[in-house]
Amino acid sequence: MKKYRTKSDWLALIDEFEQSGLTQAEFCAQRGLNAKYFSLRRMKLKAQPESSGFTQAVASKPQVTDQVTLHYGAVTVKLPASNAQTIAQLVKALVA
Structure with missing residues (x-):
C-alpha cells in the first residue's frame, strides 16, 4: 500500500x-x-513560491482633482474645487 x-x-x-x-x-x-x-x-x-497564508493589500493614492464638474440637464459646469461653499450655494440654487 x-x-x-x-x-x-x-x-x-x-x-x-x-x-x-x-x-x-x-x-x-x-x-x-x-x-x-x-x-x-x-x-x-x-x-512554487512559499505562501504565508496572507494576501498583501496595496493602498492606492486617491485621485485629487482641482475642479468639480456639475451636470444639470444639458448644462455642464466646471468649478474650482477649492471653494466648497460656493459650490454648495450653486447646487442649492439649481435645485430650488
Whole structure:
C-alpha cells in the first residue's frame, strides 16, 4: 500500500535531503522512495513560491482633482474645487 504524503510531508523530506549531504539516489534508497518521483516533486515544490497564508493589500493614492464638474440637464459646469461653499450655494440654487 502506498503512503499518501501531504505537501508539508514532501517539503520536510526535501529539507531533510538537502541537510543530509547524501546524493539524491542515496537518500531515496535509504527511505524507499522512487528517485525519479522524488526529483519531480522536489522540482515542482521548489518552483512554487512559499505562501504565508496572507494576501498583501496595496493602498492606492486617491485621485485629487482641482475642479468639480456639475451636470444639470444639458448644462455642464466646471468649478474650482477649492471653494466648497460656493459650490454648495450653486447646487442649492439649481435645485430650488
